[in-house]
Amino acid sequence: MFGNAEAYDRFMGRWSRVLAPLxxxxxxVPDAGRxxxxxxxxxxxxxxxxxxxxxxxxxxxxxSNEFVAYAISQNAFPDRTSFHVGDAQDLHFADATxxxxxxxxxxxxxxxxxxxxRETCRVTKRGGRITAAVWDYGDEMRMLxxxxxAAAEVDPRAEKVDEKHMPLCRASELSQLWKQAGLEEVHxxxxxxxxxxxxFSDYWEPFLLGQGxxxxxxxxxxxxxxxxxxxxxxxxxxxSSENDAFALHARVWAVRGTVPGxxx
Numbered sequence: 001m002f003g004n005a006e007a008y009d010r011f012m013g014r015w016s017r018v019l020a021p022l023x024x025x026x027x028x029v030p031d032a033g034r035x036x037x038x039x040x041x042x043x044x045x046x047x048x049x050x051x052x053x054x055x056x057x058x059x060x061x062x063x064s065n066e067f068v069a070y071a072i073s074q075n076a077f078p079d080r081t082s083f084h085v086g087d088a089q090d091l092h093f094a095d096a097t098x099x100x101x102x103x104x105x106x107x108x109x110x111x112x113x114x115x116x117x118r119e120t121c122r123v124t125k126r127g128g129r130i131t132a133a134v135w136d137y138g139d140e141m142r143m144l145x146x147x148x149x150a151a152a153e154v155d156p157r158a159e160k161v162d163e164k165h166m167p168l169c170r171a172s173e174l175s176q177l178w179k180q181a182g183l184e185e186v187h188x189x190x191x192x193x194x195x196x197x198x199x200f201s202d203y204w205e206p207f208l209l210g211q212g213x214x215x216x217x218x219x220x221x222x223x224x225x226x227x228x229x230x231x232x233x234x235x236x237x238x239x240s241s242e243n244d245a246f247a248l249h250a251r252v253w254a255v256r257g258t259v260p261g262x263x264x
Contacts, residue, residue, distance in 0.1 A: 005070035007209035009042050015143075015195060016041075016104060019133065019252060020048035022191045023104055026254050027131035031055055033099030038088045038120060038132075039106030043071030043081070049102075050077035059098070061086030088116035093123040100124065103132040105252070107177075108168040117181045126261035130183060133191060133254040134174060138164035140251035143195065147207065147214055150232035155225060163213050174255035183257030190251045200234055200242040 023045065029035060032055030037046045040060025049058050060083040062068050071083040086092060088103075089112050101120045110116045120130055135141045144163055151158035168174050175188035197203045210219050218226065239246060 004211070005042055005064075005067050007206075007215075008067070008211050009070075011206040011209055011211040011215065012105070013042060013044065015193075015250065016044040017048075018193045018195065019104060019191065020045045022193070023102065023131065023133050023252075023254060024048055024052070026133075026189070026191060027100065027102055027129060027256055029056065029102070029129075030099045033057070034059060034097060036093075036098040036101040036120070036123065037061070038101060038103035038116065039109070040071060040083055041067050041106070043074055043083060045102060045104045046071070046081050046083070047075070047077065050080040056080065058082070059084065061088065061091070063087055089119060091119045091123050095122055096125045097123045098125065098128065100128050101130045105133065105135060107132045107174070108134045108166045113168065113177060114181070117177060121181055121183065121259050124259050126259050128259050129256050130178070130259065131254065131256040132174060133252040134166075134168050135163075136171075136190070136251040136253055137166050137169040140190070140192075140249065142248040142250060143203070144214060146233055146236045146248075150229055150236050151217060154228045154232050155221065158217060161213055161217055166213075169253070171253060174253055175257075178255050178257040181257075182260060184260050186255065186257040188253060188255040191254045192249065192251050194247050194249055196245065196247045198245055200237070200239055200244075203237075203246075203248075204230060204233065 034057045037060040040046050040062045046058045046060040058081045065085055068083045068085050075081055088110055101124050107113050148162040175186050178186045207214055207218050209215055
C-alpha cells in the first residue's frame with residue numbers, strides 16, 4: 001500500500017530523523033498551541049514535535065495521499081498529531097490559526113515557494129515564528145554530492161538534473177525569501193550532521209528505489225551506465241572495501257523569522 005512512502009523512508013528517513021530535533025530546537029517552538037508542518041511527508045518532524053510532550057497540537061499537510069496515509073499509519077501520538085492532504089500554496093485554514101509553522105526539506109520542491117510562504121504567514125499568528133530548512137545540495141550534502149559528481153563524470157547529461165541547481169539551497173537564499181515576505185527577526189544558519197553507513201550497499205541501495213531527483217535519474221539509465229555509476233561513486237567515496245563502514249557529513253540551511261505585529 002505504501003510503496004513510495006516506504007521507499008522514501010528508506011532513502012531519506014534516516015536523515016530527517018536526525019535533522020528533526022535540530023530544527024525543532026532552532027525554531028524555538030512554543031510549548032502550547034497549534035503548530036503547522038508544511039510538507040509533512042512520512043511524519044518525522046511532526047512526531048519529533050509531538051513526542052516532547054508539551055501542549056502542542058501538530059497539524060501536518062502534504063500533497064501526497066500516499067504519504068499522508070503512511071504518516072497516519074505510523075502515528076504514535078494521535079491525540080497530539082494529525083495529517084491531512086493539502087497544498088502549501090492554498091492552505092484551507094483560517095487566518096492566525098497556528099502559533100508556529102515549520103518545514104523540513106520541502107520548500108525547494110514547492111512550485112511557488114513565495115506563495116506558499118505568504119499563505120504560511122497568513123495562517124500563523126502575529127509574533128509566531130516560521131522555520132524551514134533545505135539541503136545544501138551544491139556542496140555540503142556529501143551523500144548526494146558524491147552521487148551527482150559521479151553521475152556527471154559518466155554521463156554529461158546528468159549535469160542538467162544535478163540537484164545543485166535546485167532553488168533555495170545556497171547560503172542566504174532562504175533568508176532572502178523570508179525577508180521578501182516581510183518576516184522580522186530573520187536568522188539563517190547551517191545545521192550540520194554526520195550519517196553513518198554500515199557498508200557501501202547501505203549507502204547505494206536506497207538510490208535504486210526511485211526517490212527524488214537522484215532516484216529518478218537512476219531509473220533513467222541503462223544497466224551498463226548504472227554499473228559505471230556505481231563504481232564511480234564508490235571510487236569517489238574512497239572506500240577500500242564495499243564492506244567498510246563509513247560516515248558522511250551533511251548540511252542544511254535553516255531559517256526562521258517572525259510574523260510581524262506580535263509586540264507586547
